[in-house]
Amino acid sequence: MEQARILKTAIPGPRSIRLHARERAAVAGGIGVTLPVYVERAAGGIVLDVDGNQLIDFGSGIGVTGVGNAAPRVVDAVREQVGAFTHTCFMVTPYEGYVAVCERLNEVVPGDHEKRSALFNSGAEAVENAIKIARYHTGRSAVVAFDHAFHGRTNLTMALTAKNMPYKHRFGPFAGEVYRAPMAYPYRWPTGPQRCAEEAFAAFTAQVHAQVGEENTAAVIVEPIQGEGGFVVPAPGFLAQVAQWCREHGIVLVADEVQTGFCRTGDWFACVHEAVVPDLVVTAKGIAGGLPLAAVTGRAEVMDAVHPGGLGGTYGGNPVACAAALAAIETMRAEDLCGAARRIEAVMKPRLAALARRFPAVGDVRGRGAMLAVELVEPDTKTPAPGLAAAVSAACHRQGLITLTAGTYGNVLRFLPPLVIGEDLLREGLDILDSAFAAA
Template identity: 80%
Template sequence: MTVEQRRLLTTEIPGPRSRALHERKGAAVASGVGTTLPVYVERAGGGVVVDVDGNQLIDFGSGIAVTTVGNAAPRVVEAVQAQVAAFTHTCFMVTPYEGYVAVAEKLNELTPGTHDKRSALFNSGAEAVENAVKIARHHTGRQAVVAFDHAYHGRTNLTMALTAKSMPYKSGFGPFAGEVYRVPMAYPYRWPTGPENCADEAFATFVEQVHAQVGEQNTAAVIVEPIQGEGGFVVPAPGFLARVAEWCAAHGIVFVADEIQSGFCRTGDWFACEFEGVVPDLITTAKGIAGGLPLAAVTGRAEMMDAVHTGGLGGTYGGNPVACAAALAAIETMQADDLCGAAKRIESTMLPRLQALAEKYGSVGDVRGRGAMLAVELVEPGTSTPDPALTAALSAACHREGLITLTAGTYGNVLRFLPPLVIGDDLLHEGLDILDAAFAGHA
């Protein structure tokens, strides 16, 4: 790797050059575009991000689960350089090219299920979700879509309607798209009668509410994240997803798995729904698909995908040839370097350390996740009352010491960890040491 794989602090965080750039941002960029950690990046590779002041930070965020194969991954760089030199754009809907077809073939092969599949490529996760809803509605002739509490599906008008959290994603942006209904998530830590009852009661509530408030015959799709992302890395109670998928199949409803944050080896499987053998009708992907380039997809049952009339799906930049080249190289890296195995190894290192924090500090209400998609939920000790202030303080303490961390959760009280799957053990342990010190100083 061209970036030295060690943490190095040469200035305070953020340093003077980053602060100067941040002043320029304030004068040039809309204030609605926020920044978690205002260190301005010059280079990145593996598990390290280098800022303009020469600081080298440990990356526990991966650009929100995007640089799964590491930043500037060698195969991705080589493929992108070759494609840029050949051509950068023609629009697949005008004059197509092999890269798009090859990515679709890979997605059809890798996604769960042995049934005949088709794929369509887009630019962002929100676009993928919107198109999954379009496909489900066209296939079924129905309109209603059911989503879950704590869900995050994007920032466009339709996906804001599907997203549960108001601030900052929805506040002031309505009215939203109609025929979207919300039901409770099987959230074990916060289920009122306890985690042991969560799966059964959540499923019964789901069935009752869809039947009474929507009607099975009116429901086009149920969309769910197999592990919720922005909602706080909520892992549904065991068996819940499989029962929802079976119920959907029994009623002719399209079961959509939103794997935008959890897909591509992140959880130790290619896709999180594989853990319980759940086979979705449609699956949406983005983030980790292309090593940092913008690409997204909907993959699903051929009869559903092909139900849409010619010209009904697409977009000028969808399946851009450079992004397709990056995706093929990223997938090759995941396969050649066994990044599913790497995610499991990261879990085996991180999870015991996070569980040790829970044993030591009453402020850790829950530790959860899978693979390299892990989180701690922070509460006021002795209660389940969310503590977003402590969460922010812990994250800020990590930032000052050169560890990139992210927060999440409906209540803003979850620290989430998404290290690149190529991160070295030394960096992983050092990052966890920084986290330990942050807890010692604030919790």
């Protein structure tokens, strides 16, 4: 596919509008659509819709297609596996692909300790299983999550998630024994970013001690960079302090790397940037080039604690998804996609910083690698400006740039381009963003 933005109609075009009418008549209303352009093909950094428009992709299907849509190695591996067999259930009659994916995960997940992995279908399912494993291993029940966290849409993961609308509203009651602690959010820390790590850690430990009890806490779960919460990068040193505290109290540290994993932040995993080695790492999204797959990888003694049959699922580690994952991981290695993410940051971050200098509504620029964001506020305040974020994103959409919003307050523009995107497309997308700010 030609790697160029081409607009043949308004966005969305007439065929997409007709398809959207069908969608509204057939699909449950609770399924929201950010940009109703209906996709026909996609490759590299371009998405082709049914009206012939080619849009620049700054979303990657929410961070999933880091290796690019229809990546050649992934396509070839999937075709071969589909022709061999599509399902047996690994728990009934196993197959090599599942084992090979676990071997690769055990290699690339941080830490030189012995590891085990288990495969699932989605990030939320993997998070639930990580909590099950932590509770079983420790014999404790309490779990601590953080402000601004997002961990999924199932009952337990909604309890772990901080944001009410749209994720939790009227879906309770939620799973119990889940507690929330302050996140070291530098831009919004009350006393400023300089003491954020120190004060947030003190608040975290004091709150857990008083409200939960260390001896009752099975796990602390944290996103090394928060995703739906607004791409919040914890203050430097905060994660390392939490990790040390967990070790001291026999608490399992779970890193939710669903959105940050697989080269997205310029290393294989975001916790590497803080030299943190979690006990369990949860992955999904970028693991399999667009096919549904997720995993929990962690210390052998923790993972092996659960009795046989206690973990699993009919589709977990589906052979086609495993073939895709092996090909995607090979693509990451062969094409140095960690380096690609760092190059994307080198292009994007200065442009976003320049945007902040020109537009007072840009309160903060943050992120790592190809996981970057700007937080929008009312000028000269830190009052969130969700309406402006929506307006800028809509202006980008009209000009053929796929963008996403995020944040507890809905005021963050987040950027997740495919790691294989060309620099020309990247710069053109940033030009569109500039004009969208001017228009909004």
